[in-house]
Amino acid sequence: MRTVAGWLIRPLMSLGPMLGLVAIAALVGLSVIVVFRYVADQRSIKRAKDGIYAALLGIVIFRHDTSVMFAEEWRLIKASLSYMKCGLRPLAVVIVPMIAIIVQLGLFYSYRPLLPGESSVVIITQANGHWELITDARLHVPSAITVETPALRIPGRGQVYWRIKAEKPGVHELTVTMDDEGYQKAVVVGPVDNIRRLSRTRTRRGFLAILFESSEPSLPVNAGIDSIQVRYPPAAWPLGPFRLHWLVPFLAIALIVGFILKVCWGVQL
8 A cells, every 4th residue: 555655646746845745635635526426425415414404404493492403403413424424435435545645645744854964863662572682782874974972772761872963965874783683774864855755763563553654664573673763853834934734735735626626516525
């Protein structure tokens, strides 16, 4: 699923960070409307919505008649349940692709690369019961990266920390060695406008952790460490004096496109 979503997203990234996000959001809004138009029972949705409007109107008109008002409230509940039932089939069609797309977009837009001269933190976390292994862990870096501090070991958290400094742009590989084994983690240094998929964590955990956190191969199951993490700075979209999370413009564009197409095509949602 991650591979398919990435294959769909990458061609649009050539448009640039902002236009790429706008194009993907517009396609998401279009896709949702198309699914509701051809998969959902449009007549049932309209009938359920009419029932909701009628029940609400009845509650207002007969608000002084308790028995009639309660009957209208019961009609409202039944119409609402019918309306939700109508949305289950199209929701089942769009939910998995939408989650995959949003997760992949998060890898592109949630964080930015390190800038030359900028510092970050590398964290390794022990696998259960392997603290004695990571106490001897060592971090090896290429010439484009500098290790600024000795290892900080925190047994209570089962973690070891190093502070690093980016020196030159590029995709560089850090290596954590322990017990004669080496484990690599990519670190990206480059301009902020160079949009690319960033993986903060390389982990050995299950499918969901790899899907949501990493675009790198998983660590070996028998590794003494559970994860290697590089802390990238969060990315934000400037809007006047505000800085927005990428989901805000993404959802806003998808909703606007969806609403316009809904009106033009007469689709019931």
